[in-house]
Amino acid sequence: MSPEDEKPRGLTRERLVAAALDLVNHHGLDGLAMRALADRLDVKAASLYWHVRDRDELLELLAESLLEGVRRPRATGGWREAVLATAESLRRQVARQKDAGKILLEVPDAVRRSDVFADLHANLERAGLSSGEAGDVALMLMNYVIGADQPVEEPAAKSGGTASINIDSGSRGVVLRAGPPGMQTLTRVPHDQSAAAPAVIVHGTVVVRRLRGVGRGELELNPGRAWTFKVQAPTWNTVLDVGGLDVRGIHVDSGAAKIECFLPVPRGIVPIHISSGVANVSLHRPAGSAVVARASTGAVKVRFDDFATHVTVADLHWQSEGASERANRYELQISSGAVKVAVDSYVPKVAAVAQTPAARDTGKAASALEILLDGVEARVRKR
Secondary structure (H helix, E strand, C coil), X not given: CCXXXXXXXXXXXXXXXXXXXXXXXXXXXXXXXXXHHHHHHCCCHHHHCCCCCCHHHHHHHHHHHHHHCCCCCCCCCCHHHHHHHHHHXXXXXXXXXXXXXXXXXXXXXXXXXXXXXXXXXXXXXXXXXXXXXXXXXXXXXXXXXXXXXXXXXXXXXXXXXXEEEEECCCCEEEEEEECCCCCCCCEECCCCHHHECCEXXXXXXXXXXXXXXXXXEEEEECCCCEEEEEECCCCEEEEEECCCCEEEEEEECCCCEEEEEECCCCCCEEEEEECCCCEEEEEEEECCCEEEEEECCCCEEEEECCEEEEECCCCEEEECCCHHHCCCEEEEEECXXXXXXXXXXXXXXXXXXXXXXXXXXXXXXXXXXXXXXXXXXXHHHCC
């Protein structure tokens, strides 16, 4: 049958969304493909495009459906009770649907448009926050609840292999660093949730997306895994404090700017590629580590230790002493059009792991949401 013939057979957006959510429940978000969805609905794949433009619009519909299904608590009690009740309703809705957190984090605009966001915003304004502050806190709270339901990674000792991490387009102020020895998850956010860089796992790759927020957002990476890094474009103010990790490669896309990287001692030959259009990159390698660098014609303001050039008028080759003979070294490629790339050395500091002071026994551990709302109350009191 043609798509025109199939249209009257009852294929609606509602039926399509229900089938898509069921498909995700069985196969996860990675298994959501238009052809697989068409097979589930017993229609031709082309018929789906009567209702959705592409997979991205389908994800928007799924996110909207999930958020519309969040039960709105009765308006009883104070603003704090209302916020916690709404957060709990959201948590339950996310828990009911496999990969709901991934879906919602893929469509941040749907989160802001939702009634859940509006309810939280209104109650936080009732607490005494300005409209802008209430919006920021509401979004932070929703992202915490949504992200907290992401599946936990298997321990590194069981999974093995090289892990990949991408800093997504539009991100700013992202800091990646090694987590503590014996860390059991692939990634971990700091204890202070407000300082976290949100991350999801897409097709086996950790994707960090921090589109807003004051200062820097941090994410800890499992030191028992080898890692490859990709800094996508446009991104701004990225710190790779990865001296405690096994780094297997770094790629910086055109349009990324202001990147600082503290590297570990290399294991094998580790490639680093700086694309055309990247600006302001500082690479710090451990003292004595070998590096072979090549800069294409047209790279601007390149510095390798004590050697510097304003513009490379021909392809440039530089290496630290004896680097080409070393089995463990960095191989750096700087493309034409990259601006202000510097390589130097540093002495890594071996610091003892800080011990977290024991919390006072109050009979009940405070949740991250309670701590966040304590901060709201403290801010309002100061006015």
